[in-house]
Amino acid sequence: MTMYGGRRSQAERDAVTVEIGYALCSAVFAAVVVLGAVAGPTLLFELPGVLERxxxxxxxxxxAVVFLARVVSVLVRFQRPAQPSQPGRTSPDS
Structure with a gap:
């Protein structure tokens, strides 16, 4: 993404598209796992009506909460700029 409001290159637009796709797919997977873990027993066992509902x-x-949290966390993490490098440093402890 450009620094000063300029136009995005094709590579930047592709990266955003891929990141959005990843966010949505991983969020759907996480939401299905949570739904299966919480509501799954209603399919396997005879439960009282109130408990089942x-x-x-x-x-x-x-x-739904997991889906939204996953999408937001992935897209916010993608939006954060990389930390600038420090020229002249050759190792982490110098």
Whole structure:
């Protein structure tokens, strides 16, 4: 991404597209895992109606929260600029 509001190169646009795709795919995977872990037992066991509905609602809510948190964390991490290098330093302890 350019420093002073200029136009982005094709490589920068491609990098943003790939990062958005990664954020969405990893967020969907994480949300499905959470939903399966919380609401999955309702498919395997006979549970009372109230408990079954509660687990499904909690699973959906947690999955949505995990999805949003994952997307935001990946995209914020991508947006952060790399730390500038320090010319003349040859090792971490110098």
């Amino acid at each position: 509660t687990l499904r609602v909690v699973g959906v809510v947690l999955a």
